[in-house]
Amino acid sequence: MSLNIHYKEDFKNRHIAPNAEDTEAMLSTLGLTSIEELIEQTVPQKIRLKKPLNLPVAKSEKEYLESLRQTASLNKVFKSYIGQGYYDTTTPGVILRNVMENPGWYTQYTPYQAEIAQGRLQALLNFQTMVIDLTGMEIANASLLDEGTAAAEAMFMQFSLRKNTQANKFFVSELLFPQTIDILKTRANPFGIELVIGDHQAFEATEEFFGAIVQYPAGNGEVFNYTSFAEKAHAKNVKLTVVADILSLTLLTPPGEWGADIVVGTTQRFGVPMGFGGPHAAFFATKDEYKRSIPGRIIGVTIDSHNNYALRMALQTREQHIRRDKATSNICTAQALLAIMASFYAVYHGPKGLKLIAERTHGLAVALSQSIEQIGYQQLNKVFFDTIRVDLGDLKDSIHRECIDNEINLNYIGTVATIALDETTSIEDIKLLNKIFSKVKAISADSVELAEEKNIQTVIPAELQRTSAYLTHPVFNLHHSEHEMLRYIKSLEAKDLSLCHSMIALGSCTMKLNATTEMIPVTWAEFGRVHPFAPADQVAGYYTVFNEIDRWLSEITGFAAMSLQPNAGAQGEYAGLMVIRAYHQDRGDHQRNIALIPSSAHGTNPASAAMAGMKIVIVKCDANGNIDVADLKAKAEEHKANLSCFMVTYPSTHGVFEESIIEICEVIHANGGQVYMDGANMNAQVGLTSPANIGADVCHLNLHKTFCIPHGGGGPGMGPIGVAAHLVKYLPGHAVVNINNEKSIHAVSSAPWGSASILIISHAYIAMMGGEGLKNATEYAILNANYMKARLEKHYPVLYSGSKGRCAHEMILDCRGFKNFGIEVVDIAKRLMDYGFHAPTVSFPVAGTLMVEPTESEPKHELDRFCDALIAIRNEITQVENGTLDKLDNPLKNAPHTAAKVTGDEWSHSYSRQTAAFPLPYVAEHKFWPSVGRVNDSFGDRSLVCACPPIESYMEEEVSL
Structure with missing residues (x-):
């Protein structure tokens, strides 16, 4: 026996699931002998590439991680005091391992199918509650892309809500972070919005203005009292947006208490790594009267078909697909995973823990300010939270060199440096900064007295100190030990279907393998x-x-x-x-x-x-x-x-x-x-x-x-x-x-x-993957789709196909004819949950249809499981059509079926519990139980609740029903 000593793991064979036997069987079903023959029938010859992709030779997983380690070592991880909206943070290990690094959380899809998404919906409701409480506003969404674009969304919402349609000016504080001002310029231009950038203390509101925006604390670290500014703006019907630091709001009076109409910001410093810019979850909070104008997604409380507490996306669900060019925003993707991490961070630390983190950060900033001034520098911020501003004068270059030598980054603006502290800052860090600043002035650092903890007093005046309570809901006060937190995270994860459980065949959304090796770095x-x-x-x-x-x-x-x-x-x-x-x-x-x-x-x-x-x-x-x-x-x-x-x-x-x-x-x-x-x-x-x-x-x-x-x-x-x-x-x-x-x-x-x-x-x-692997992935995406089409088109009309009868990588199943005997496409979507699957894309791009996309990373047996489920559902529809199943009381209309319902003492349906819960043999082996029955969307929209209600209210609501 000869031994192959040159064998190397081929990643593409891990990513592309069908093996040679699967491929031959699928091609046989299509009446073909090769994938090349399928591609010839699918992709027009005149658009085909004439030569292969010129990409580097594919690496194995081991080779890639080794080479990326070398690349990563080129990044120098300095201690950052740059701030400007980005701060080092400590991700609690229980959240890092069990959420950020857990495919049970990162492979889920957007929660459009609420019954199998109750876990992440609850985590996102916690996020909204956290934002509402900390900002002092009445309603919040479930995250936006980043702070700058959230500010831009606020500007456009104000523009859309203006009463004086001639008003086209928007005041922008010059102390906003520069990247936010940059985005505002981008968004303002197409609408003829004139940005007036200046000093908020000199601003005079007029009827030409529809809105204004300020930063709290300001971009230079100063904390201003904006109360009179808000009053003057409102007197001229000018709405006010506040860009707020979320950690500071545990100590500072929330904007909702002094006149903000909209509050936006980022939750990055709540346990989400800086990551050279993202991803991070922004927040957007406003008044209840503007709830139908909020961009993005809102999670709302409702009831299910059994009158139990349930959650779902409310109001804005894919509203751009309905209103199209009349939509108030084009947002489709949010930052759900990062919002979930931030919400768990708040749950883990609770109100007391968050306040202690904020107090420590603020206290160290005060201590640093005092010691810097002892050394002989002028600290320019009188009122600050975490950021001081030091006039370096002609010592700027020397300070900069010393900081670099000590692997420290400050933020330099001319001869002034801002120093932004964060959760990770320690007493030792303050001592090192003192040493650097002392050395440049040729002063012994030993002569600098660092204030003791008992002598550190806040520089925040009483009128700007927060007095109102926040995060009072039990969810933020029960899970502070790691064991309790782990169980809470897992209890929510268990309610959600993800790629860990089964394929998610969403047309246009391409839910494919997210390989662990890709995620590790x-x-x-x-x-x-x-x-x-x-x-x-x-x-x-x-x-x-x-x-x-x-x-x-x-x-x-x-x-x-x-x-x-x-x-x-x-x-x-x-x-x-x-x-x-x-x-x-x-x-x-x-x-x-x-x-x-x-x-x-x-x-x-x-x-x-x-x-x-x-x-x-x-x-x-x-x-x-x-x-x-x-x-x-x-x-x-x-x-x-x-x-x-x-x-x-x-x-x-x-x-x-x-x-x-x-x-x-x-x-x-x-x-x-x-x-x-x-x-x-x-x-x-x-x-x-x-x-x-x-x-x-x-x-x-x-x-x-x-x-x-x-x-x-x-x-x-x-x-x-x-x-x-x-x-x-x-x-x-x-x-x-x-x-x-x-x-x-x-x-x-x-x-x-x-x-x-x-x-x-x-x-x-x-x-x-390399060039050849990427091409193979495309070919198998097309093969898998056409194989499923061949199996399903005998049971469901396939709405469109190419001139040779082939689809591309997805297909549309026409379910509109089933309405003739009372079955809607949503009934099929909900019934699929009983079979352990997430529905394909529902009613897009054609109402009453399912758009199915399998991707290349699903094996034939999983494609068959999904096809078997849809075929079984089609047979159930036939039974409704011929009267074997009742038109109103049937498995489709009552889907999904929960464990509580199936195992309950009463069963009044005309079909069996077995039919409800285990409609095919494989389901018993892989049963995923939806945690709630079918959600009632209209009930939730009639009585919109977008924060965690008191536990008692769930009980009261159920009794009243």
Whole structure:
């Protein structure tokens, strides 16, 4: 027997689940002999790539982690006092291991199917409660992307709510963090909003203003009393947004108590690593009267079909898909996983623990201020929470050198340095700073008296000190030992279905393997503890990753360059459209503001176009689901003088490779427009074709879909954009870190590279798959989809397919005919839970349908399990149709069935408990029990409760029902 000493683990065989036997069986079902034959029948030849992807040879998992260790070592993890919205923090081990590093939490999907998402819904309700309590506001959402974009959402909400429609000025305190001002400039421009940036103490409100925004504490660390400012603003009908530091609100009077209309900020310092900029969960809180205008998601309390407490997403559920260009926001991805971590941080520490952390941070800042002044420096902030401001004068360079030698970063603005302390700061850190400042003045550090704890008094005046209670709900007061916290986390996790349990076949959402090796480096200190504004010479490791992923994604898309800044898919859409807008305006074509969008488009497309100041013209689709080329030509020519762009998803949202795509792009270019491609369906393109090869000018990539960043229960996501050469100069810049091109638009996200730490996940995926592996993944995504189509089309009409009868990587099952005998598509979705599955995408892009996408990382036996479930459900529908099952009392209408219901003393249904709970043999072996019955959405919306109610109220509500 010869021995193979050159054997190496091949990651692509771990990622792509079907083996050779599976492949042969699936191809046989399709009547084919090879995958190449399937691709020939699916992907139009004229858009196929002529040569393989030019990517590095695939690494094994071991090789990748070893090489990334070398790259990570190029990052220098200095002690950061930079602040500016980013702070070092301690992630409690019980949260790090059991949430952030746990696939039971990070592989969940957005909780659109509430009955199998009660755990994360509860954690997100805790988040909302935490935000409401700390800000002193009445209602909060379940997170936004980052602090800067949350501030921009607040500005636009104020703009939308203005009573004087002529008011177009927005006052911006010059003491906002510069990255936030940068984003406000981006968002204001398309709507003609005039930003007036200045000193809030000199501001005079007039009727020309619709809103104002201030920072609390201010960007320089000073804490101002804004009470009179708020009163003067309200006297002129000017609404006030406050950007607040969430930890400071345990000590400072909350903005809701002194006049804020909206409060936004980030929860990063609640246990979420800096990660060179993200991902972090922003918060958005406001008054109850504005609840229907809040951007993003809101979690609300309701009841289930058994009158028990239940949760679900309220009001804003995918509202952009309903209102499209009339939507108030294009937000689709939030930061659910990070919001969940922050909420658990608050649960673990409780109100007392949070206050102690804040008091220690503030106390050390006071002690440092006193000792710095003893040494002979002037400390400029009179009232502060965690940040002091030191005038260094002509000693600035010397201080800077000493700090670097001691691996310390301060924030320098001219000859002034701000020093922002945080949870991780210690007495020893203060002593080291004193030593540095003393050395530069040639003073012995031993002569500096560091105030003892009993002598440290707050510098916050009484009128700014918080007196109101917060986090009084039992959930924040019961789980402070690690054992209690572990059990609480696990109790919530057990209520949620994730990729740990079964495939999640969501069309357009691409729920695929998030390999453990891809995830491991995210929590390495070399990546997690780096400040996004750290000097460039300290972050060579990150720059190496960025440069490589830029090159690789450019090769995959065929484009000249990428911007990694957009931190969500919809954010990428917006960034791409703003780049197109800048291109036209730079050429003097200011009138080009028409966006042609097919009727099949994702709802975020028209919403993003509207946010970019464009007017939307809808292009028809034909009976086969394809873009109506004749209608496109007519509208492109009609709007030739004003045409900005055409937004297209490819393959189409209908799951088809449209053969007219090159002609479509040519029509747009011939009429002076640009082609924007929505990259939601890139999982059917990689290695076979590319956006540039098809004719697109811009494309965003959902890294949380095609490139394996996990969905995290509703976020994080990443949406970088690739552009053709003529658009590179307009890619987003940044106000703090110089990444600007010749004519960069202002920033679209707070951090220069968006959620930088999770870019490593996609970097790992591409590096371990290699060019051939990525192509194989695309081929198997198409094979798996067509195999499922072949099995299911005998039972459900498949709405669209290509000219040779093939679908792309997803298909649409038409369930509309079942309404004739009382079965709705939602009944099928809920019944799938009894079989242990999350429903495919419901009623999108066509109402009354299911859009199914299996991905390449599901094996044949899992595809078969899912098909068996849908076929069994179809048989149940047949029984309703022929009267074997009652039209109203049947397993579909009563789904999902909980353990409490099935095992209860009473069973009044006309079908058996066995049918309800174990409809197929495999279910008994893998049973996942929904924790609640079908949720009542309308009940919750009629009586909106978006914070944790007292325990007693659950009991009272149940009795009253």
